[in-house]
Amino acid sequence: MPPIRTAATALATLAALPAAAQTAETPIEVRAFVASMFEIGELTGDRAGEFQYWYENHFDGAEPIAVAGAKTPVHCNEDGVCGSVLGMGKVASSASMMAILLDPRFDFSNAYFLLTGVAGTPPSRGTIGMVSWASHLIDYDLGHRWAEDEVPAGEPLFMPRSGYEDIRRYELNPALVEAAMAASADVELADSQEARDYRLRYPDEVAQGAPFIGTGTHMTGDTFFHGPGLSEEAQYMAELYEAADYVITEMEAAAIAQVIDRLHGTDRVLSLRGAVNFDQGHPDETTLEHLDPAPGETAGGFDETLVNIERVGSALLSEITGNWDAWKAGVPAAE
Known part of the structure; x- marks a missing residue:
């Protein structure tokens, strides 16, 4: 016959358990979440990818928090800023974001989301090293496309597909x-002589200019599109959807925004991208040559752009975390 468990023995057993086992862990209040898409090697000490400067300036020494279903661990600092590398492309990045959002160890109810990374830009509206805050996110892939020789010359090669109005x-x-x-x-903003020399291959005044901070539409597509024709199509889509001019081509933001929207809405979502390439070749370069450049023909400024992204994003993070009482309830009214 098994021994009878009395109230006294039950209390004694409970008292012997670690405190963590007796009470639920208090979730981390996330004030801002930095999402990057790839890292080249280690998080510090080697060639930087999209997350390294964020890690070194905000999370160095933070205990990594592994999340089931996410590509990499989450790192958090004492200011309530957390960050992670989500993976490249719509599927990888959105899957990681959903896994992190659903982890009960984090409280995202008041969090701001900063989606960051490198990108391309049309030479008529951007330049190497520039940094752009998105006004609009457009999904490049939700629609119908056909070959140029299958419609009368000059007609659009893209048409939206019904049913995607809320997510495109x-x-x-x-x-x-x-x-x-x-x-x-x-x-x-940082710059380099290599980037300055490369910009001069393009006749556009904006392309030849120094890096700047701007805003406009970010076009999200798993297709790494290049060439003047597809660049014009991206601008056509921006106009078709009544968005601002297309200034950035990237691979993740619209998909991640959809994931966040399902749980928290998009009022606190930002996309911050830095341009490391043009979306088309210069006048003396074919699209294929631009996609697969010969040695010495690549654009400079990659590391400088990563520096610029972190500097620009950190300015806003400092504003949010340094004035959290004002930001917690929403964006403070502009002075």
Whole structure:
């Protein structure tokens, strides 16, 4: 016959358990979450990918928190800023984001989301080293496309598909974008002689200019599109969806925004991208040559752009975490 468990013995057993086993762990209040898409090697000490400067300046020494279903662990600091590498492309990045959002160890109820990484830009509207806060996110892939020789010359090669109206275009919170632009307005941007020399291959005044901080539409597509024709198509899509001019081509933001929207809405979502390449070749270069450049023909400024992304984003993070009482309830009214 098994021994009878009395209330006294049950209490004695409970008292012997570790404190963590007796009470639920208090979730981490996330004030801001930095999402990067890839890292080249280690998180510090080697050639930097998209997350390394974030890690070194915000999370160095933080205990990694492994999340089931996420590509890499989450790192958090004492200011309530957390970050992770989500993976490249729509599927990898959105899967990681959903796994992290659903982990009960994190409280995202008041969090701001900063989706960051490198990108391409049309030479008519951007340049190497520039940094852009997205006003709109557009999914490049949700629609119908056909070959150029299958329609009359000059007609569009893309048509939206019905049923995707709520997820093919996101207008990000204008007040938040305006606050981000204001917070980062005085950030000094890095540049390099290699990047300056490369820009001169393009005749566009903007392309030849120095890096700057701007805003516009970010086009999300798993297709790494290149060439003037597809660049024009991206601008056509931006106009078709009544968004701002297309300025950035990237692979993740619209998909991640959809994931966040399902659980928290998009009022606190930002996309921050830095341009490391043009979306087309210069006048003396074919699209294929631009996609597969010969040695010495690549654009410079990759590391400088990574520096710029972190500097610009950190200016806003400092504003948010340094004035959390004002930001917790939403974007403070502009002065």
